[in-house]
Amino acid sequence: MGVEDGQARIDWARRSMPISAKAAGQLQAEVASHIGIAVPLDPATASMALWLIEAGFKVSVLGVALAHDTAQGAAELLAILSDAGANICDSRDAFVNAGFDIALDDKGEDLPDGLSRAVVLLAHEATAPDIPIIHLGASSLLQECVSKHGQGQSCVSGFLDITNLQIAGSHVLVIGYDAAGQGIAKYASSYGARVIVCEQDPVKAVKATLDGHQVAVLDVALPKATVVFHALENETCLTLPQLELLPSGAFLCSAGHSQHHSLFDQIGFEVPGKIIRDHVTQHELGSGTNVKLVCNGMPIHSQLGKGFPLEIADVQIAAQLHALATLIAPECDLGPGLHPLPNSIEIELAKAMLEQA
Known part of the structure; x- marks a missing residue:
């Protein structure tokens, strides 16, 4: 290029x-x-x-x-x-x-x-x-056009382009159900994913339920999730001990809007990780579980120049x-x-x- x-x-x-x-x-x-x-x-x-x-x-x-x-x-x-x-x-x-x-x-x-x-x-x-x-x-x-539909589509399609995987039948966890989270859940569901939403606001959680998604707390949702989209705008609610709950090989993606906050820095991964595919690094956790971080934890929708x-x-x-x-x-x-x-x-x-x- x-x-x-x-x-x-x-x-x-x-x-x-x-x-x-x-x-x-x-x-x-x-x-x-x-x-x-x-x-x-x-x-x-x-x-x-x-x-x-x-x-x-x-x-x-x-x-x-x-x-x-x-x-x-x-x-x-x-x-x-x-x-x-x-x-x-x-x-x-x-x-x-x-x-x-x-x-x-x-x-x-x-x-x-x-x-x-x-x-x-x-x-x-x-x-x-x-x-x-x-x-x-x-x-x-x-909010409707950019955050929900633009960010939602580009996050999901960006993940599919980067990994060359399909998510039909997979459990996809969306953390946060503001406009961006709503869009990610919508587009992931359209590809056949089984969407789980984690949202602390009861009104937004009800909306997720009415939109047809399962709603669960993190400790219940993480063991099922093979793909995680972190759609909170500011600080993450995830910690390294919580990532141990994920199935080994699960993917973690940032879907936040800000360019100044990386999940890699916020969660506190100790080492950069092993590159296993362009824009995907594998991180070995203490229990032997490995987590695959996409775009080094930077917002996936704005990466790769797309x-x-x-x-x-x-x-x-x-x-x-x-x-x-x-x-x-x-x-x-x-x-x-x-x-x-x-x-x-x-x-x-x-x-x-x-x-x-």
Whole structure:
């Protein structure tokens, strides 16, 4: 894979995202507007960065958090962005000190001082901003489209692509039943898996039951599970002693949204593990049980340079561009704090999706 392949993937993405292309065409850069981008990199997000550059913005991109060792093609995408004029930051310190005044961030955990405004895909619970931030994670449209269907499909299909296994008849454990967990359960079930859901919130657990899935506590579910999708957004509830309960050879996948948290680090595996297949490492536990960790515990849907299905990426990228346009508009009067994507934009995006259907 080379730069030519990366350019071909970007060209395909741009042609396949008409809603985003329209939103990009309406952007006008302010004088000296500088946008810092720290979101998972794939052809869709690379396309967005290029559209911003073409609209006259200066763009800085955090390359380290985007280009994981398992993200094939990320280096090529970063090279294309660099050639287009983007400032590629090779460390978080370099990114924070890049001098941008508008941020587009994954979780808003490391927003630098001096920002005037930001767009955050999924705000951290502890986020207490003193600047206007549009929080896209609060959008019901994006929860349904991106988290449930986009993340759900790409997590399950990513696992199947990486392992070349089928899951029909297997017990698949989904930990967490927010939108992402719902989507993973839906798509795993569509492949014939027997889905078990572990969810501490009783209302979400009832929803999982009504959706036709078995609900169980971890200690009951783990001994049955041959594939585990960890769909909690922040800290894991899994420990090394709990992994001993899994059948030997079970697969463990992260389906969380954040690029800053690896299951490998959170669970505390003592050694990297033995590579048994591209993007799969085997870890021997104390009892002799082995667990196969996919993508080194990084979010499986954003690894390998694939990202969301382009129809889903289209609405997500368009939402990000509309949010940026809202913040830079002269009439913007948003005060400090988290703000939802304006309802008028959600309706516009929903109508655009219906037109594409």
